[in-house]
Amino acid sequence: MSRLQAVAENLWTVSVHHPFMGLHVGTRMTVVRLHTGDVLLYSPVPLDAALRAEIDAIGPVMHIVCPNVFHHMYAGEAVAAYPQALLHAPAELRKKRKDLPIAAALSENPHADWQGDLQPFALRGSLMHETVFYHPLSRTLITSDLVENFKTMPHLPTRIWFWLGGILGRVGWHRALRLVYVNRRAARVSVEQILGLPFERVIVAHGDIIEHDAKETLREGLRWL
DSSP, X not given: OOSSEEEETTEEEEEEOOEETTEEOOEEXXXXXXXXXXXXXXXXXXXXXXXXXXXXXXXXXXXXXXXXXXXXXXHHHHHHHOTTSEEEEOTTHHHHXXXXXXXXXXXXXXXXXXXXXXXXXXXXXXXXXXXXXXXXXXXXXXXXXXXXXXXXXXXXXXXXXHHHHTOBTSOBOOGGGGGGBSOHXXXXXXXXXXXXXXXXXXXXXXXXXXXXXXXXXXXXHTTTO
16 A cells, blocks of 8 residues: 555655654655655655655655654754755754755745756744745645644644644644744744635644645634734
């Protein structure tokens, strides 16, 4: 059975179990095939032999992206698997992960290899220093920690955590984690810019992909800002 899930043309995801402080939040990597035929990995996950074989069948991995200063745990593994790839990350991650060979700091200027395939947008005002990508071909917004989307949660401690944070069964961002937004005014400007894009789908790292009424769902999930 394929680990990669086709989302749209030239776009795949893979979800894995990933505990965070004992909570079952999981995580998701997005795989993008560029117009060059090369492959970009957004928010790497553990790469076993079977998953690598599926990715390699799509094309050569030439870009690896740590989208914020928290989604970096498996970046070293991805770099080891694909030493020819450029590692892109927020400039702030260089201080946190001096062991990672970060080749390029993320910005809103797309890499030459991504022209026409992906448009990066910085989420300002947040200690996460996240960069989201817009994929015009599929009208998809590719994110990591912009919002979470858990309709249900069988793991009791995690379900309680989501309930306390006001996000159980609804798209949003946990109340306790809103502290990372140290400048909400700047964040609101970034969010309005992102909401101005013609996307119809939002890929998130934690929870279900938002497939229906994506723009209004995201707007509502970020209304607390």
